[in-house]
Amino acid sequence: MEIKHERILSQEEKERTKRQKLIQGWDQEVIKNSTVFIAGVGALGCEVGKDLALSGIGKLILCDMDRIETSNLSRQMLFYKGDEGRFKADVGAERLKLMNPFMEIEIFTIPLQQIPMDKYKECQIVIAALDNVQARMDLNKFCLKLGIPLIEAGTVGFDGHVQVIIPENAKDVSGKPLSFGNQDKIIEDLANEYLWNLDEDNEEFGEFFGAQKAIEALEQQIENIKMNNINPVLEKLKLRAKKEVETNYIKYEKYLQSTPCYRCVVPIPPPLQNQVAACTLKGVPRTREHCAIRGEVMFIKKYDRQPDYDNIEEMKETLEYAKKELDQLRARVLDENIPPEMKGKIEENELIILKKNIFETFGGEFALEDMENILGNKIPAIQSVSSIIASIQSQEATKLLFLLAGTSVGPIMNPPYLNYSGIYGLFDQIPISRSEDCVGCGSRQGQENITVVVPIDATVGELFKAIREINKKINDVNWIITNPLTKQFIFNPLFERGRTQHRKLTDFNLKNLDEVVLTTFGKEQGESEIKQFNIIVQMI
Numbered sequence: 001m002e003i004k005h006e007r008i009l010s011q012e013e014k015e016r017t018k019r020q021k022l023i024q025g026w027d028q029e030v031i032k033n034s035t036v037f038i039a040g041v042g043a044l045g046c047e048v049g050k051d052l053a054l055s056g057i058g059k060l061i062l063c064d065m066d067r068i069e070t071s072n073l074s075r076q077m078l079f080y081k082g083d084e085g086r087f088k089a090d091v092g093a094e095r096l097k098l099m100n101p102f103m104e105i106e107i108f109t110i111p112l113q114q115i116p117m118d119k120y121k122e123c124q125i126v127i128a129a130l131d132n133v134q135a136r137m138d139l140n141k142f143c144l145k146l147g148i149p150l151i152e153a154g155t156v157g158f159d160g161h162v163q164v165i166i167p168e169n170a171k172d173v174s175g176k177p178l179s180f181g182n183q184d185k186i187i188e189d190l191a192n193e194y195l196w197n198l199d200e201d202n203e204e205f206g207e208f209f210g211a212q213k214a215i216e217a218l219e220q221q222i223e224n225i226k227m228n229n230i231n232p233v234l235e236k237l238k239l240r241a242k243k244e245v246e247t248n249y250i251k252y253e254k255y256l257q258s259t260p261c262y263r264c265v266v267p268i269p270p271p272l273q274n275q276v277a278a279c280t281l282k283g284v285p286r287t288r289e290h291c292a293i294r295g296e297v298m299f300i301k302k303y304d305r306q307p308d309y310d311n312i313e314e315m316k317e318t319l320e321y322a323k324k325e326l327d328q329l330r331a332r333v334l335d336e337n338i339p340p341e342m343k344g345k346i347e348e349n350e351l352i353i354l355k356k357n358i359f360e361t362f363g364g365e366f367a368l369e370d371m372e373n374i375l376g377n378k379i380p381a382i383q384s385v386s387s388i389i390a391s392i393q394s395q396e397a398t399k400l401l402f403l404l405a406g407t408s409v410g411p412i413m414n415p416p417y418l419n420y421s422g423i424y425g426l427f428d429q430i431p432i433s434r435s436e437d438c439v440g441c442g443s444r445q446g447q448e449n450i451t452v453v454v455p456i457d458a459t460v461g462e463l464f465k466a467i468r469e470i471n472k473k474i475n476d477v478n479w480i481i482t483n484p485l486t487k488q489f490i491f492n493p494l495f496e497r498g499r500t501q502h503r504k505l506t507d508f509n510l511k512n513l514d515e516v517v518l519t520t521f522g523k524e525q526g527e528s529e530i531k532q533f534n535i536i537v538q539m540i
């Protein structure tokens with residue numbers, strides 16, 4: 001059975017959902033043709049409703065028998081002052097409809113136990129955003145019976161949980177069971193279960209128990225060595241460290257009172273995209289993205305300005321250039337894939353398969369929106385992830401407000417850096433540390449690290465030009481460029497011979513990703529906020 005595309009995406013909906021369409025595997029028609037049941041339109045239900053409405057869901061069914069109270073207004077962001085006394089489901093539907101007028105929405109203000117089963121059957125997924133266990137248990141029962149996945153959640157103060165419940169009889173649109181599990185994991189779990197239940201008298205596994213006893217004995221030995229020989233040393237060193245921290249407290253105070261800064265984590269910023277683009281003009285495109293950028297460079301070459309991404313005609317012209325580049329790239333790759341002795345001798349059908357593979361490798365034909373996405377550096381985005389991340393920001397902000405006021409509801413998160421993977425449902429605490437030579441908070445304050453992109457045969461003058469694209473204030477008569485490793489001058493305006501700008505960087509033995517240092521002197525030294533630039537030179 002194919003998905004029946006009963007709900008058609010309008011042009012405006014396509015336009016709205018462009019960024020999430022960039023997520024690999026995303027199909028907006030799947031979202032448009034889905035219906036989700038949200039049980040409970042409270043703190044969690046409002047958030048989920050907002051996320052799904054914004055994502056372009058086809059239909060939502062909201063169920064909540066409660067009316068809005070003043071105390072809801074501090075958390076449930078679909079409700080405003082003046083809504084008190086109205087049904088949550090009613091007002092929620094109104095506000096969600098404002099966010100996404102293309103969505104169908106149906107509401108119930110009766111207990112979820114009284115809603116006809118047909119309504120549940122209409123849904124692909126049920127969200128439990130409830131405040132009591134009884135309703136959760138009933139919803140669980142309905143979903144198990146109907147084979148509908150249930151996503152249940154709850155929060156208490158600063159804690160929360162999410163549970164994804166897939167019933168055994170849940171089927172996809174073609175009637176097949178959902179496939180997401182990992183057989184290796186099941187085998188491993190089962191093997192471990194067998195292991196726990198092994199009978200010690202079973203001769204077949206005698207070796208296992210012998211080995212286990214040996215390990216225990218070794219572990220005891222390790223423990224003894226630690227206790228007798230390692231721990232005393234550690235204790236001694238701890239005493240020494242304690243004395244050091246206490247006597248030089250000022251030096252260590254900052255670790256108690258501050259965290260690493262942004263530049264400790266991102267010491268060297270990525271290069272400017274337009275510098276990369278300008279340099280690819282000289283090279284040969286190797287990727288789909290290169291072709292799009294080169295299309296833009298062709299446009300710039302012809303009109304001496306960037307194309308306007310909102311102007312359809314200009315984007316069409318850029319698209320044509322990019323298509324030509326992509327065709328040439330495919331032709332080159334095809335040529336590379338046929339050994340010289342096979343040229344002209346390949347069977348017709350083999351050639352067709354090879355061409356088809358190459359076509360798919362480079363992501364098919366360019367569409368107009370690809371231009372905007374690649375050239376505008378558009379990043380895939382979905383609101384549900386933003387909600388999670390923004391919530392953590394808010395959480396940290398809240399705790400900090402108390403700390404700043406001299407009271408506390410808890411410390412800031414430690415380590416102060418968190419990664420979240422929406423695919424695996426994982427939060428990773430990332431231990432970051434203060435960089436001693438940080439340009440933001442360390443010994444390199446007053447300096448700046450930058451990355452410039454220049455063609456492989458660039459001259460000193462072109463290097464200056466690339467630097468000025470990042471910092472317009474740099475006037476070359478007041479700056480000296482040196483190679484920090486060899487101390488060799490690359491540019492020195494104080495000497496007649498050092499003033500030439502037409503020598504190539506490679507004449508100074510500079511290679512791709514080498515570092516050069518830009519320092520200032522004279523009047524500008526007093527005026528410039530940054531006294532030294534540490535420059536990574538990327539050569540394309």
Ligand SMILES: [Zn+2]
Nearest residue numbers: 261264438441
């Ligand atoms: Zn720092």
